[in-house]
Every structure is written in structure tokens, then in C-alpha cells.
Amino acid sequence: MWDYGVRVPLWDAAGLLPEEPEWLRLALGLGDAPVNDLNDWGLDMNWLDGAQVRSKGQYDALGLRAREPADRLQRELGSRFTVQYRPWQRNR
DSSP states (O other): OOOTTOSSOOEETTEEOOOOHHHHHHHHOOOHHHHHHHHHHHHHHHHHHHOSSOOHHHHHHHHHHTHHHHHHHHHHHGGGSOOOOOOOOOOO
């Protein structure tokens, strides 16, 4: 889920999960690829949110780009967890 200031955008019912790569590897059993994907996407998300000039198209493209890391994450987690991607939505 998109959230400014968050580097690894993963939540559970209790809130934001720890962002430390080692925790993600040990607690969730993730490999380097999904951890790196999530981190890269989060960095790009924060860069876009902080940019002086940005467009709806940039947000839409970054949102579409999130599908691949979300799908990879679901494959790595298997049936232990359900990954649900919530795309960016413009504030009304």
C-alpha cells in the first residue's frame, strides 16, 4: 500500500511491518529479490511524492509497476499469507 515515508510498504492487521531487510528475510522467509523489489518501489514512491513536479501518469505508472513485486511476494510467501495490493488513489 502506498504511504509517503515508508520504504517497504507492507502491512498486516496490526499495522506497518518492520522495514529492515534482515527481519523480512527471517520473519517472512523472503529472498533478496522481493526485498529489493519492495525497497526500490518504496524509494521511487517517496521520490515521486516529494518531487516538485509530478503527474497523474507518473503515479499510475508506478502503481502498475507494483503488480510485479506484489506477485513475486505472493509466490515467495505461498499460502502462509495473502498479498493484497492497494493502488494509489488521488486525494479527493
